[in-house]
């Protein structure tokens with residue numbers, strides 16, 4: 660059994676997509692990040708960066724104590740290794756998936772996160788910051804669009820690299836992108852969206868969080884953070 664500490668955000672969706680695809684038994688523990696659940700003592704023990712997602716595997720492969728993992732990329736890798744699915748076993752295939760997973764973790768996620776912040780949430784509309792992250796989003800979409808030419812999925816076969824990137828492109832309108840300008844990306848998005856496991860993952864999110872927007876109280880929790888040690 661996997662215990663998943665989760666909220667309904669792109670980094671959270673990555674893990675529900677994996678768990679639904681692999682049909683691993685799991686239970687969700689909602690961590691409402693707009694209400695400050697990420698600062699709870701018990702959660703910080705497994706996720707010291709006060710961010711979702713995190714998991715606890717109750718049956719790790721070494722037969723030892725339950726094992727916790729934080730950081731969505733590390734969780735996807737862990738689950739890929741645990742199940743032997745969505746992560747190639749051969750050297751070259753595995754390197755490619757790792758490259759694109761790290762590209763998502765170090766580039767696509769953080770840059771699009773800043774795009775959301777300055778474009779949607781920031782109390783001041785700062786043209787320099789908005790322009791910087793919209794341009795970077797456009798550049799990254801271009802990289803992915805080119806990569807997908809001649810490939811069904813990012814690394815050929817469906818993998819954890821797709822699961823990591825997809826939830827970040829879902830809000831393309833909010834990122835001030837035109838998906839029609841990226842035809843390969845559009846085709847890949849449609850293929851991802853049509854996967855029954857992806858549908859199930861997003862349906863779960865709707866059951867857990869009915870509020871589509873981040874309200875003013877949540878903004879104070881999320882954007883007023885400083886040092887806490």
Ligand SMILES: N[C@@H](CCC(=O)N[C@@H](CS)C(=O)NCC(=O)O)C(=O)O
Pocket residue numbers: 668669670671692697709710711712729730731732880881
């Ligand atoms: N690099 C981390 C980022 C996780 C992250 O930023 N999670 C956000 C939701 S998408 C969060 O928990 N935010 C809570 C907060 O800012 O306090 C990962 O990929 O797991």
